[in-house]
Amino acid sequence: MTTDSPRGLPPQLDIDGAIATITLRRPDVANRLELSDLEQLRQQLAEVDAAPGVLVLRLRGTGRHFCSGFNIGEVGGSEAGARFEALAAALEAARPVTIAILNGGVYGGATDLALACDFRLGAPGCEMFVPAARLGLLFYRGGLERYVSRLGLGMAKRVLLAADKLDAQQMLDCGFLDKLLPDSAALEAEAGRLGGELAGMAPLALLGMKKHLNRIAAGQLDAGDIARDIALADASEDLAEGAQAWRERRAPRFHGR
Missing domain, CATH: 1.10.12 (Lyase 2-enoyl-coa Hydratase; Chain  A, domain 2)
Known part of the structure; x- marks a missing residue:
């Protein structure tokens, strides 16, 4: 699906030599994911996995936010949780080394997409927040496992049970971010440097x-x-x-x- 909608455009895949980039393109709604986006992202991951020359995959968002997770209005009756879990699992299992470029807010299930990546880079405007318990949504198994294995049980409970909002420094301190850059320009530079270094391995x-x-x-x-x-x-x-x-x-x- 590549048509316009009032909520923006579907994700775009670009491949430049050994580096692929998937860009989320719904900035007016904080790059939230629609049901059709989940399938398109899985197809894009499959395309990248099938390209032997691609060694690095970068995931990024346009505008002020990285991603606000799945469209809450579509939750229920659509097996959205299972589809989102399958997407996160496919991202974690992606053949290339993956880099999440976190240029702003990371909310809901998007936090798990970032955790599924091999590296997470952020800028001072980053923050993360998971309102699942406030919405009556029980996070899927794969996401719970990633939270505990990546951040530890205590931090997983803070984010998922208490719905604590973490700022960029807290994201770095708890291990969610691998590196916190001083500004957006430095974030872009580091994403380019790390991607280039990995592509040369x-x-x-x-x-x-x-x-x-x-x-x-x-x-x-x-x-x-x-x-x-x-x-x-x-x-x-x-x-x-x-x-x-x-x-x-x-x-x-x-x-x-």
């Missing part, structure tokens, strides 16, 4: 470690699969190139093989 090592780190965190490590990935990386041309570049004190040129 050896693909077999970078993506393999991302996959297995997430599996370890979830208690789902597959011993055979990690052994195969290690063997593949050990026998790769990239490892030889990396060692040669280190000796020659130059930037390596990786090809993912």
